[in-house]
Structure formats: C-alpha cells, structure tokens
C-alpha cells in the first residue's frame with residue numbers, strides 16, 4: 266500500500282480541496298434546496314446533520330474512496346471478530362462483545378468464546394447491584410448504603426462519571442454516587458467529609474490495579490474507614506474491586522467474593538460497558554444499564570453493516586479527516602446543548618486523544634500528516650460566552666459537534682425553546698458568516714457615522730464556512746446515550762484506520778509516570794538526580810517550602 270499522503274485517494278482529495286477553496290458552504294446551500302436531506306441520516310435514534318461541512322457529493326465520494334483504499338471495511342471486520350489489532354500489546358479489542366445482544370461466539374484472537382463469561386460477570390454484578398439498591402446488601406451495621414464512592418482514574422473514572430451525570434433523571438433517589446480520581450488529597454478529603462463509614466460503599470476501579478493515583482486514594486480511603494470504626498473484617502463489605510488483575514486485588518486485601526473481573530481485551534477508555542460500569546448500574550439500575558448496552562449494540566450493528574456512504578461513525582470520522590488534514594483544523598469542539606452531558610467533552614478528551622494522539626503509525630514510522638485534534642468543549646449556551654468568539658472569528662477552522670434533545674427532562678418555562686434556538690442560530694452563523702456588504706448594511710441601518718463605520722467594519726465581518734455537525738435525539742435516555750458513546754468510539758476507530766494508527770495503546774502516558782517515581786523520591790528527600798535546570802529549580806523551590814510547612 267502506498268504511503269497515505271502519496272496514495273491516489275489522498276492526492277485526489279488534495280486536488281479537490283484546492284477547488285473547494287473557492288466554494289462557500291453558503292453558496293452550496295443556495296444552489297441545492299435538498300442539501301439537508303442529501304447530507305443527513307438517522308440511526309439508532311440519532312439524527313446526524315452534516316450538511317454544514319464544506320463538502321459536496323464529490324467530497325464524500327473521494328473520502329469513502331480513501332476509506333476503502335485504507336481497507337476500513339477489512340479492519341472493521343477484524344475489530345468485530347476479535348483479531349489482535351492492538352499490535353503493540355498483542356491484544357484483541359472487544360468492547361463490542363460486552364454489549365452484544367445475541368449469542369454468536371466471540372473468540373479473541375481465535376481463543377475460547379468470551380460471551381458466556383461476560384454474561385456470568387454481568388449476572389453476578391446485577392445481583393449485587395439489586396442487593397445494594399433494594400437494601401438486602403448492607404454495610405457493617407446492617408444499615409442500607411447511602412453513598413457509593415468510585416475510586417479510579419482515566420477510563421476507570423471518566424466514562425462512568427459522564428454516564429452517571431448524563432442519566433441523573435433516572436437515578437436512585439437515596440443512593441448518591443461520588444467519584445474520586447485525582448491524587449490531589451483534596452479530592453478524597455472533600456468527598457470523605459460528607460460520608461458515614463457505616464453507609465458508604467467504595468468501589469476501587471482499576472484495570473491494572475497498580476495505577477498510583479487509584480491505589481493511593483484506595484489506601485487512604487481504607488485508612489479512613491478503619492480510623493472511623495470499621496475493622497479489617499468489614500473491609501470486604503465496604504470495599505469492592507473492579508479489575509482485570511485479580512492478583513493485585515488480592516494483595517490489597519479484597520477477596521474474590523468482592524471482586525468483579527474484566528479482561529485484557531477491554532481497553533481502559535472503552536471499559537464502561539464492563540463491570541467498570543458498576544457505579545452507573547448502582548445509579549440507574551440493571552434494566553437501564555441494559556438499555557445503555559442495547560443502544561451501543563444497535564450502533565455497533567449499524568457501523569458493522571451499513572455501507573460507508575450511509576454509515577454514521579464512518580462519515581463523522583471521514584469528515585474529521587477532511588477538516589484536519591485538508592483544511593488544517595487543529596481542534597474539534599464538542600458542545601452539548603444538554604446540561605446533563607456536561608462531562609461528555611472531558612470523556613471524549615481521553616477517548617479521542619489517548620487513542621489517536623500519536624505521531625508514529627502502526628509500522629513504527631513517523632507520520633507526515635496531522636492526527637488527533639485537540640478535543641475540547643463545554644455545554645451550550647455557556648460555551649457561547651467563552652470560546653465561541655474564536656470559533657466564529659479565529660484564524661483556523663474548528664469543527665463543532667452540536668448535540669441536542671428535542672425533549673427536555675425538565676420542561677421549565679421557556680428554557681428549552683431558548684436552548685434549541687441558540688443551538689440552531691450558532692450552527693447557522695458559523696456556516697453563513699456575515700459578508701462585508703451585510704455588515705455595512707447593518708451598520709448603516711443602525712445610523713453608524715461613516716468614520717466609525719469604516720473602523721468597525723472589519724470587526725463585524727464573519728468569514729463563515731465553519732464546519733459543524735448536529736447530533737439530534739428525542740430525549741437523553743439510556744438507549745440513546747449508549748448509541749451516542751458507541752458512535753464516538755467508532756468514529757475514532759475510523760480515523761485511526763485512515764491515519765494507520767494503533768488507536769488502542771497509550772505508550773505516551775508512560776514516560777511522565779516513570780519520571781514521577783524519581784521526582785517523588787526527591788521530594789521526599791532523596792538526592793536530586795541529573796535534571797535540567799528548570800525541573801531542578803522547581804523541585805528545590807518546592808522541597809524547601811514543603812519542608813518549612815511540616
């Protein structure tokens with residue numbers, strides 16, 4: 266296969282990009298009243314409108330041509346069939362098996378079928394969740410649990426936290442779900458402050474069970490529990506482990522009866538569908554957790570079977586490639602006009618940037634093209650009052666995903682209409698822009714004096730052509746959320762295939778972790794190693810003051 270940028274499909278896209286430089290999206294809408302119908306589709310309860318991207322039918326043909334040239338369909342097959350596509354760790358990537366509804370066997374890298382084991386863990390988990398939610402499983406004094414604290418970080422935190430927040434309308438009224446992730450003691454301290462050890466259940470979630478932040482928080486939580494009257498014999502009742510490393514769990518002192526397993530073929534950032542979803546299940550119950558899995562499975566089926574031209578994750582991925590590689594978009598904004606999705610951008614930061622934030626391809630070669638964008642976002646309308654200035658008038662195009670529900674969980678006065686009106690207006694403004702002629706006419710209509718008008722005019726012009734996607738759904742329920750998350754997972758997979766990346770490892774997080782072992786020892790008083798003068802200077806400055814305080 267020729268290198269990506271030298272490939273015929275890439276070269277054709279580069280030529281097409283040059284032609285498209287002269288074509289505004291606004292003119293494309295004016296020329297084609299059917300543009301919305303042509304460039305939108307619906308799957309699994311989600312309506313995707315991508316017509317505000319700077320594309321034509323030819324663009325899509327070339328992009329899907331690129332996808333076929335890079336064998337997206339073949340790699341998609343390998344993903345679902347359990348080939349070891351995570352080559353640097355020699356692992357299959359089977360988060361799709363965790364939500365599979367039918368019984369077709371799934372055999373990671375030709376091994377035994379994993380579906381029976383997945384179902385067995387879920388059944389045990391379900392019994393435990395029901396026990397806690399309905400009060401038959403209790404703590405040391407027989408009182409019902411009131412607080413569940415998940416201790417985990419990265420994929421063992423962001424997904425479950427995002428889902429718990431997103432599905433708050435469905436939450437158990439008497440069970441509070443809390444999350445502690447940061448090794449900053451403030452996070453744990455602030456959380457413990459609210460808790461009664463007799464009615465608190467800790468879930469220690471870590472695939473490896475060696476992550477420094479999680480183990481430090483877990484040990485401190487255990488010390489707090491023992492200091493507040495709990496005994497070693499009560500630990501099994503108040504500390505649950507979710508992990509793929511049962512040996513490390515046992516070393517921590519949590520027995521198999523209090524441990525829920527998952528497997529090496531589940532990547533951390535793709536793990537919320539496994540027992541890692543325990544805090545979610547505690548919040549919304551097993552039936553709704555099952556609906557979340559069903560929504561994700563429906564999106565899996567869509568991604569697996571729909572032709573690329575009508576395939577939502579494929580289209581989103583390819584539109585991202587178009588923006589990043591051919592229009593130099595450095596970032597991608599995620600703006601849910603849905604307050605319950607306020608942690609979605611944070612969740613997607615890990616999902617996207619830990620997967621595709623790489624500069625070496627699957628074969629170990631340095632790439633000569635841009636890969637993952639910087640993902641950022643905030644709920645609308647808040648975002649409009651922070652970074653939208655840059656989206657409208659900054660120097661580089663930054664695609665936006667707008668997300669919105671037709672129906673609010675909280676129909677409160679006129680709020681929802683205003684919310685949706687803003688979302689529609691922002692995507693229209695980004696696409697249309699405002700020409701100098703339009704700006705002049707508006708200033709004249711407002712009676713602006715000529716000298717002031719000339720000075721103001723350049724500031725009032727909006728170039729337009731800023732791409733956006735709208736992801737619309739009826740209401741944010743578990744099924745829709747499951748489909749939405751799976752949509753983003755597969756979008757990221759598609760981009761990884763085009764860029765020839767291994768989207769499933771994360772070697773880039775290792776170096777800092779290793780160096781922190783040295784700096785940690787040095788802060789504790791060990792002689793300083795051979796650092797650059799900046800690191801050495803900061804270390805000394807901090808160490809002197811830490812020492813003064815103690």
Ligand code: F6P
Pocket residue numbers: 418419420421470471472473474475476479533534619771774
């Ligand atoms: O940040 C690196 C990472 O390995 C993530 O990929 C992972 O989600 C997170 O740490 C937590 O890992 P674990 O679940 O093993 O504690």
